[in-house]
Amino acid sequence: MSIVRDNAEPLAIVFEDDGLVPNNMLPFLVYQGAVKLDAKHPEETIESLFSANGWGGTWRNGIFDYLHYHATVHEVLGVARGSARVRFGGDNGQELEIKAGDVAILPAGTGHQCIKASEDFCVIGAYPPGAKMEVTRPTPENHAKALKTIPKVTLPPADPVTGKDGPMMRLWRQP
Template identity: 40%
Template sequence: MDLGLADAQGEPVVPERLIFADDGRIPNSRLATLAFRSRGVNPVLDREAIAARFETLFSANDWRPSWRGGVYDYHHYHSIAHEAFGVLSGWGKLRLGGEQGEDVELRTGDALVLPAGTGHCHLEASDDFLLLAAYPEDQRELDLLRADPAEHDAAVARIARVTRPTHDPLGGETARWWS
């Protein structure tokens, strides 16, 4: 409740679902990118308290918190893991889906789930923009691929083997969003 990501019954908020086509350089995914919008973070929480809430929430749903930082300012994707972000502070605008994709603005308390293969790139952000990244427990390794047609087909094959976690990082069943 402190992150504004649950409804009155304690269920995760319904995410925006975004699907991006394969552009021949970035495979993207037939699974939807999930943007969970915070309804408002408890104002008494500072950045460290928000981070602790996200770490607890992600861990409880078998998504391993990994690092804090921003997003690279070039188009890239991961072919062997799904990735989740929790916004700890500030705001940032990302382009998702490759060069012809969609710009998405994230704010403190929002969470984003990028299925394996989904392109993402930093466009602009506030000075205090900070993310916590997490990955499903069974996806311990992470690759970093740029938009490169020469890598495309091998990446598509790897993406097809990435398992789907039972739950999204907020506790909803991924089958509900990724059917």
């Protein structure tokens, strides 16, 4: 039995560079209710899924309540428990409600900030192989550096939710 719902197709949003948060030409992706979670071990469900698709460096926690981005790596966030209102794309981005079973895939440079979360909110984060995660705050200096590093971030070998033939592989082809 698959833990990913059939025909899982993500919502795709391209956020503009706002002068402080670079964002990315690649679309930010959200799979809504894509993962069938084990009621007793939802964290392990998501960790196993990400690992099976080659994403590692996993952690369990929440999402920082301050605006930040990662200029050296793509990131996936899988919600294991609870829900949160998260602003993606920086101050001019979009607030989305993410809940258990949802997965957000953030191309390098995508701003994100937790606005509000349920007490039981738990997210699993992971990264493609080879890249080092660094938390970057939006400043003019960091923005200038990020514009140089983001284009060098390689595409992941597989969609963290649906694998090598997943929608991310189609949606993230370099122009």
